Amino acid sequence: MQTVLIIGAGASGMAAAITAAGDGGNRVILLEKQSRPGKKLLATGNGCCNLTNADLSIENYFGSEKEFAIPALTRFGLESTLDFFRSLGLLTREEGGGRIYPYSMQASSVLDVLRFALERPNIELHCGAAAVSIEKKGSGFSVATDKGPFFADRLIVAAGGAAAPRLGGTADGYKLLQTMGHSRTALYPSLVQVKTENAYPRALKGIKTDAKVTLFSGKAAVCVSAGEVLFTEYGLSGPAVFELSRFVSTGKDLSVSLDLMPEYAEDEVAGLLLENRKSAGSLACENFLAGVLNKRLGQMLIKYSEIALSAPAASLKDAEIQRLACSIKNFKLPVTGTTGFENAQVTAGGIRTSEFRSDTLESRLCPNLFAAGEVLDVDGRCGGYNLQWAWSSGRLAGKLGGL
Ligand SMILES: Cc1cc2nc3c(=O)[nH]c(=O)nc-3n(C[C@H](O)[C@H](O)[C@H](O)COP(=O)(O)OP(=O)(O)OC[C@H]3O[C@@H](n4cnc5c(N)ncnc54)[C@H](O)[C@@H]3O)c2cc1C
Numbered sequence: 001m002q003t004v005l006i007i008g009a010g011a012s013g014m015a016a017a018i019t020a021a022g023d024g025g026n027r028v029i030l031l032e033k034q035s036r037p038g039k040k041l042l043a044t045g046n047g048c049c050n051l052t053n054a055d056l057s058i059e060n061y062f063g064s065e066k067e068f069a070i071p072a073l074t075r076f077g078l079e080s081t082l083d084f085f086r087s088l089g090l091l092t093r094e095e096g097g098g099r100i101y102p103y104s105m106q107a108s109s110v111l112d113v114l115r116f117a118l119e120r121p122n123i124e125l126h127c128g129a130a131a132v133s134i135e136k137k138g139s140g141f142s143v144a145t146d147k148g149p150f151f152a153d154r155l156i157v158a159a160g161g162a163a164a165p166r167l168g169g170t171a172d173g174y175k176l177l178q179t180m181g182h183s184r185t186a187l188y189p190s191l192v193q194v195k196t197e198n199a200y201p202r203a204l205k206g207i208k209t210d211a212k213v214t215l216f217s218g219k220a221a222v223c224v225s226a227g228e229v230l231f232t233e234y235g236l237s238g239p240a241v242f243e244l245s246r247f248v249s250t251g252k253d254l255s256v257s258l259d260l261m262p263e264y265a266e267d268e269v270a271g272l273l274l275e276n277r278k279s280a281g282s283l284a285c286e287n288f289l290a291g292v293l294n295k296r297l298g299q300m301l302i303k304y305s306e307i308a309l310s311a312p313a314a315s316l317k318d319a320e321i322q323r324l325a326c327s328i329k330n331f332k333l334p335v336t337g338t339t340g341f342e343n344a345q346v347t348a349g350g351i352r353t354s355e356f357r358s359d360t361l362e363s364r365l366c367p368n369l370f371a372a373g374e375v376l377d378v379d380g381r382c383g384g385y386n387l388q389w390a391w392s393s394g395r396l397a398g399k400l401g402g403l
Contacts, residue, residue: 003026010037032126044107067358157176180363200300285308373390
């Protein structure tokens, strides 16, 4: 019987532990720094846990060499993931955009079934046990923790990334792997709120709207997304903005453009507004967009288009209507940054994947050492992709190079 030690009882570490424990063939020691396993998992998907997605194509992933993720995502793909959770007793449901959630819509259901599966005689879970260093001992490892040393034949580092420190995000995993000869790429916060010049967003704080969002570097479009946008004190939030955030930390001269009526072309918007002008009667401009967009958003767009709110809408000039249509389709805000790792859902970048075998997740530099999850340079879009990478890579690492 071999002893397998796993550092980190988050999504990937728990999946790895259950897999490595198998039918009793290995003794598994699972170390968790926090007082309980899976703390971050409880916060995922706004407490609902978007655990995977019906479309797992590799285009939804990023990293210096994102193809690295393909073997794990193929071997432990959607069906396999749903079967894995079904075998643990979890029912799931698919919502919009292929997003898959527990049927209960409670992240605690996902954590509970994983926790129950860890309650096996050959798995020892040690909470409040932070791994502080790793030393090679023959073909195995000695891991020092604040609860004393642990010895193992095989080691899986599943300590996650630097995002969301309040939920356990830490740089520990990178540092521990670096002491074993590994290196990492630069790290950036991803799936995070974007800070913009905030006069307009602050005035619109709390308003949610659907939009097409384009991130520009100078005049070049860097990335486009669509979906919900939330205006905040400091700028923009919401899934459509999260999608772009990965590119904010590395880009220069950035601005974001919101298309607030993405279903219509600009001349169609202008046409609709020209029609509305005919029936405007004694309406003031501040109410001109009341039947079209969120009221405060409409008023702000009138101001943004340099039209007086008190002016009579019926006397709007054609050029002003065109300007307003252009503002609705291209509401531009200069970008000043992101709200950082503190608020990010994931870390872009990580331990260099070229130093690991993609078919086993074993280190090319140190035999019997494996890594899984966010600690590696793989990250995904918003929509269940990051947890899917955690499940797939955790289960692959948990196979310890076996079939
Ligand atoms: C608010 C929020 C919402 C999210 N929502 C979604 C979502 O709906 N869908 C989705 O796909 N993804 C979501 N994510 C991302 C997803 O949660 C992560 O990508 C995923 O949890 C990564 O899994 P992991 O196992 O690599 O790391 P983690 O889940 O972070 O687990 C790592 C574990 O290792 C422990 N650890 C760290 N250092 C040590 C050490 N030295 N010794 C012992 N233990 C250690 C940590 O305490 C932690 O428990 C969300 C993230 C956040 C923050």
